[in-house]
Amino acid sequence: MSNTSMNVSVIGTGYVGLGTAALLAHLGHQVTGIDIDNQKIEQLRNGQVPIHEPGLDALLESVKGNLDWSTSYDSVARADVVFICVGTPPGKDGTPDLQYVASAAEKLAPHLNGHAQVIVNKSTVPIGTGDYVQRLLEDHAPGYSHERHRVVSNPEFLREGTALQDSLYPDRIVLGGHPDALQIMARLYAPLIEQTFTPPASAPRPETYTRPAVVNTTLQSAEMIKYAANAFLALKISFANEIAGLCERVGADIEEVATGIGMDTRIGRRFLNAGAGWGGSCFGKDTAGLISAGREHNYNMPILQAAIDVNTRQRQVIIDKLIRHMRSLKGKRVTVLGMAFKPDTDDLRNAPAHDLIARLYQLGATVTAHDPIAMPRARREWAHLTYREASSVQDALHRADAVIIATEWQEYRDLDWSALLPSMRGCVIIDARNIIRTPIDAHVEQIGRNAPAAVPV
Numbered sequence: 001m002s003n004t005s006m007n008v009s010v011i012g013t014g015y016v017g018l019g020t021a022a023l024l025a026h027l028g029h030q031v032t033g034i035d036i037d038n039q040k041i042e043q044l045r046n047g048q049v050p051i052h053e054p055g056l057d058a059l060l061e062s063v064k065g066n067l068d069w070s071t072s073y074d075s076v077a078r079a080d081v082v083f084i085c086v087g088t089p090p091g092k093d094g095t096p097d098l099q100y101v102a103s104a105a106e107k108l109a110p111h112l113n114g115h116a117q118v119i120v121n122k123s124t125v126p127i128g129t130g131d132y133v134q135r136l137l138e139d140h141a142p143g144y145s146h147e148r149h150r151v152v153s154n155p156e157f158l159r160e161g162t163a164l165q166d167s168l169y170p171d172r173i174v175l176g177g178h179p180d181a182l183q184i185m186a187r188l189y190a191p192l193i194e195q196t197f198t199p200p201a202s203a204p205r206p207e208t209y210t211r212p213a214v215v216n217t218t219l220q221s222a223e224m225i226k227y228a229a230n231a232f233l234a235l236k237i238s239f240a241n242e243i244a245g246l247c248e249r250v251g252a253d254i255e256e257v258a259t260g261i262g263m264d265t266r267i268g269r270r271f272l273n274a275g276a277g278w279g280g281s282c283f284g285k286d287t288a289g290l291i292s293a294g295r296e297h298n299y300n301m302p303i304l305q306a307a308i309d310v311n312t313r314q315r316q317v318i319i320d321k322l323i324r325h326m327r328s329l330k331g332k333r334v335t336v337l338g339m340a341f342k343p344d345t346d347d348l349r350n351a352p353a354h355d356l357i358a359r360l361y362q363l364g365a366t367v368t369a370h371d372p373i374a375m376p377r378a379r380r381e382w383a384h385l386t387y388r389e390a391s392s393v394q395d396a397l398h399r400a401d402a403v404i405i406a407t408e409w410q411e412y413r414d415l416d417w418s419a420l421l422p423s424m425r426g427c428v429i430i431d432a433r434n435i436i437r438t439p440i441d442a443h444v445e446q447i448g449r450n451a452p453a454a455v456p457v
């Protein structure tokens with residue numbers, strides 16, 4: 001162990017916990033990953049990674065000398081820093097349910113002891129949760145001391161599918177809490193802040209990358225930064241979708257419009273891709289969370305509500321496009337390509353494909369769905385939906401009347417449509433991710449633009 005190495009416990013082995021454990025082990029710290037799920041811990045001990053994230057298994061394998069997995073909280077006693085990375089699933093009203101955060105705090109509390117220990121909230125939590133965790137520690141830790149045990153908010157900005165790049169080469173590191181605790185965090189992250197670690201083979205450092213900015217602030221501001229960042233990204237996407245609808249009506253092209261406005265460095269091009277609307281576990285929950293925080297303070301947040309409404313409408317926009325071509329969907333075979341909420345993940349939470357499959361079935365269509373990796377998960381999580389699972393794209397399109405591209409997997413970008421179309425019964429393609437780039441002999445509809453179609457739509 002080098003003299004800068006610290007002892008760290010990471011509670012929770014989901015996307016955030018596994019990414020954090022792998023990152024900190026790679027930075028040279030001694031890390032124990034804790035989860036109450038025995039099966040997950042057994043899998044991890046056997047070198048199996050329970051989630052799909054490109055490069056993560058290779059990184060975990062390369063740092064296994066610095067990593068331990070356990071169902072017990074004992075390692076907290078020797079930890080300098082304890083990360084809470086448990087899930088905050090949406091509760092009944094759509095806002096995060098904090099029961100796992102509370103349970104993690106209560107379980108770790110008895111292990112706090114005489115040395116300075118920082119307890120870090122990395123789970124995405126409502127504003128005020130840092131104070132709540134501090135109170136839980138006070139109540140459940142016999143060895144608790146206000147001076148030695150500080151809660152820090154260190155929100156996570158990684159995206160699923162690019163989690164390693166986002167963690168190793170972040171734009172910024174946000175740290176909220178008492179200055180003494182922030183000093184410990186600065187030591188923990190020193191190799192990341194200075195970029196002195198060796199880039200792992202599975203996630204090389206981008207050529208143009210410079211060091212991350214460090215934002216030292218209060219607990220409340222750090223918690224707000226996380227929510228406001230996600231809400232702003234969600235807003236950007238809804239804005240692009242709203243403008244896309246008008247582009248279609250006035251004959252403009254949303255891609256060119258997004259590029260044109262995105263060149264203004266005050267706006268930026270990223271997250272202006274019109275399409276099926278956002279999915280995933282974060283944007284919906286975080287926008288709802290901010291609105292609900294506003295409500296608690298008797299404060300209206302109409303912009304965020306509009307972003308949610310536009311996102312909901314966007315699923316219907318896709319169905320409407322299909323109905324315009326097919327009139328009735330009764331007895332029609334419709335194929336949905338892509339089930340995951342975005343490429344390079346098998347995460348199905350709030351995926352546009354879910355709503356599309358449900359709606360198509362409701363309208364009388366026979367639905368077939370395909371995804372390069374999310375199908376086994378869909379078998380478990382989408383058992384309530386009625387659709388046929390296709391073994392390949394060829395199988396999915398065989399005798400289909402229409403296709404909706406719901407996720408922009410590379411495999412779908414690379415499809416040779418001229419070879420596929422003859423096996424279809426119809427030739428309507430709703431490209432809800434604007435990935436078709438060359439004219440093809442079908443009725444192609446995209447979002448906010450005229451498709452490069454050989455057949456006039």
Ligand code: UGA
Nearest residue numbers: 156157158159160237271272273277278279280282341342
């Ligand atoms: C998002 C944020 O991007 C991360 O910074 C944040 O850390 C994370 O939430 C979180 O809070 O945990 P993630 O949900 O993994 O990350 O995925 P994104 O890449 O942001 O995509 C979210 C959704 O927006 C996807 O359904 C995607 O298809 C959609 N999207 C994204 C668009 O429709 N258009 C775009 O231009 C960009």
